[in-house]
Amino acid sequence: MAGAERAPDTDVILIADGLFQSYAADLHRLRLKIQAGETEELKESAKLVRDLRAAAHLVLEERSKVDKLRKDAAGDVGRGALDLDAARDEIGRRLACLRRAGGG
Template sequence: MSADQAIDVAGEIFREVAEELHRLRIDLRSGNVEQAEKTGKAVRDLRVATALVLEERNRVDKLRKDIAGRVGPGTLDLDAARDEIGRRLACLRRAGGG
């Protein structure tokens, strides 16, 4: 399952739980207190679904950033960086007399 598909699934779960909670709220307002027990469970389910959606969204954002980072100018050339540091240190030694 791709990350986008996981977000779609998590979003669908979130919508279903939110719809159930909305129906329960309407029942409670109309005086149907028999559904009150289900409301607590629906609220907990909604919290879990919300966390799932946010977690998947963060995962997709991280994957996109990782992919975008790979498209950049390329890899870091550590050998060239080491040579440049050595060159600059040599210049500083010559300039400082040490």
Template structure:
């Protein structure tokens, strides 16, 4: 199940987009680091910018992953990380109703 978040974008698609951005920035950072090692000091500014972008992309990935996990838990009816047992709940409700009927009849 996919759910639309408040921005109107599909959460799973947002997660995939964020992961793609993360990979792109990581590649850019790796290239800048290789150029720095080769002695190209002009790449230092690019490397800093790539690291900042990488941090932002990683934060976005983590936030979207959290949203997707919550949506999955909501979809299966989980509460506090546990699934709800609707059959047991139905049985308990029936048992309590029977107790009320018995108490009212006497």
């Protein structure tokens, strides 16, 4: 079941990585044009850099939030130590109540 829970995160990471790769490829193409002397797209290049930076930052922030939620949820499971003596006493009390109620 851990694999089923992991699949949506993996999909999101793959999508974000695809967007990142796409922005990086666009930026690389623009850089090559600028190096070739085609400077009319400088403004678009700066916008792509900002978009790439913002997208990467957003993905990392969201990933951190998901990781924190996952850690918080996992931290609540089994947090306290089991008091086996208290559990044994409680079971004994309940059995005694059942015996009294059953007349035995």
